[in-house]
Amino acid sequence: MTVQLGAHLSIGQGYAAAVRRVHEMGGNALQIFSASPRIWRRPKVAEKDILEFKQAKAKLDVEPVVFHSQYLINLAVDNPTSQKSITNLIWELKLAEKMGVIGTVIHLGSYLKANPQLGYQILLKNISAVLAEAPSNVYFIMENAAGNKVGQTLDELLRIIKSLQDKRLRLCWDTCHGFAAGVDLSTKEKLDRFLEIIDTKVGLERLVLWHFNDSRDPFNSHRDRHANIGEGYIGLDTFRVILNHPLANRVPIIIETPGFAGRGPDKENLDILKELIDKQ
Numbered sequence: 001m002t003v004q005l006g007a008h009l010s011i012g013q014g015y016a017a018a019v020r021r022v023h024e025m026g027g028n029a030l031q032i033f034s035a036s037p038r039i040w041r042r043p044k045v046a047e048k049d050i051l052e053f054k055q056a057k058a059k060l061d062v063e064p065v066v067f068h069s070q071y072l073i074n075l076a077v078d079n080p081t082s083q084k085s086i087t088n089l090i091w092e093l094k095l096a097e098k099m100g101v102i103g104t105v106i107h108l109g110s111y112l113k114a115n116p117q118l119g120y121q122i123l124l125k126n127i128s129a130v131l132a133e134a135p136s137n138v139y140f141i142m143e144n145a146a147g148n149k150v151g152q153t154l155d156e157l158l159r160i161i162k163s164l165q166d167k168r169l170r171l172c173w174d175t176c177h178g179f180a181a182g183v184d185l186s187t188k189e190k191l192d193r194f195l196e197i198i199d200t201k202v203g204l205e206r207l208v209l210w211h212f213n214d215s216r217d218p219f220n221s222h223r224d225r226h227a228n229i230g231e232g233y234i235g236l237d238t239f240r241v242i243l244n245h246p247l248a249n250r251v252p253i254i255i256e257t258p259g260f261a262g263r264g265p266d267k268e269n270l271d272i273l274k275e276l277i278d279k280q
Contacts, residue, residue: 003243004029004252005273007265008068015053015099023060025267026274030057030065031105031254034092037070040084042091045098054100064252066141066209067096067104074109075126076119076150085109086129093134103139105172105209108150108160123150124163131166141208143172146180146224153181154197161202171198174211174256175242176227179234182220186238188245195247210253212239212273228257229272240276249277 006029009018015032022030035043057065069092073085092104108127111119131140142160145151154173161169178185185191198204214232216225230236242248253273259266 002028003249003277004064005270006030006062006252006254007270008032008254008256009265015049016056019053019056019060019062019065023062026270028062029252029254030062031068031256032065033070034067034095034104035070037068038072040070040072040088042088045095050099057100064102065100066102066252066254067092069104069106071107073107075106075130076109076111076123077114078122078126082109082122082126086126089130089140090133093130093138093140096138097135101138102208103141103168103170105141105143105211107143107145110149124160127160127164127169131164131168134168136168138168139170139208140166140168141170141172143211144174144177144181146174146177147222152222154183154194158198158201161206169206170208171206172209172211173207174213175234175238176211176213176215176232177224179215179219179238180217180221180223184219186234186241188241191241191245191248195245204247207251210242210248210251212242212253212255213257226256226258228260229255229269236272236276239273243273243276244278 006022006027008031009021011018011032018032019030074081075085096103142151142157151157157171185194198207214227214229214234216227216232217223218233255265255269257265257269260268
């Protein structure tokens with residue numbers, strides 16, 4: 001089967017331009033921001049831009065496309081930030097439906113100084129508020145975290161899914177974040193166990209995206225600093241294991257690497273990953 005492999009790219013030149021660029025890089029999947037990730041403003045997206053984007057991804061067979069939510073999002077608190085987070089995520093998920101984007105990858109946030117038990121209930125309430133207004137056919141994709149934030153462990157993310165029992169709740173696993181949080185996927189046996197836990201507790205179909213990033217920091221460092229593939233502490237073997245696993249490689253892969261020229265995810269990183277795929 002063909003591995004779905006792509007990158008997170010800028011929308012500075014427009015949505016359709018990002019589709020064309022990932023295709024030129026040799027990718028067939030794409031992650032983008034729907035708008036600026038650093039401000040709350042939600043722009044009006046022109047219908048002609050939506051149409052051009054959908055035509056480009058259909059013509060070039062770039063699928064899936066996924067949004068990444070704003071860096072400002074925090075659903076683990078009860079304050080104005082969480083209310084803005086809810087409003088913006090609802091807007092983004094509705095836009096995803098219009099654009100044929102499968103959903104949005106979300107960093108859930110941090111409890112800050114709140115009691116974790118109380119914070120967890122606030123988190124569930126806020127996620128439920130988003131899901132109550134979001135379309136039924138787009139995914140709310142929770143990403144694992146590296147540091148002291150919600151989602152640092154797989155069990156924490158699976159607990160949210162089991163608590164809310166909503167089919168739209170899905171998982172994105174970032175290799176750098178996982179490595180920083182003490183998750184080792186460097187052998188088939190370890191990856192088997194990781195996938196078995198997901199499958200047993202919530203179903204493997206919940207895992208809908210990998211973020212492939214090497215790590216600038218050692219194992220269990222709790223630091224989120226991405227490196228180019230093969231240039232960090234994770235090394236090539238872990239990526240080779242995932243890329244050639246018959247269950248893991250069915251899940252689309254997005255790189256968020258700094259790039260060998262320092263300009264973000266690039267063809268060189270994708271080419272390295274392609275070389276790790278066994279030729280049969």
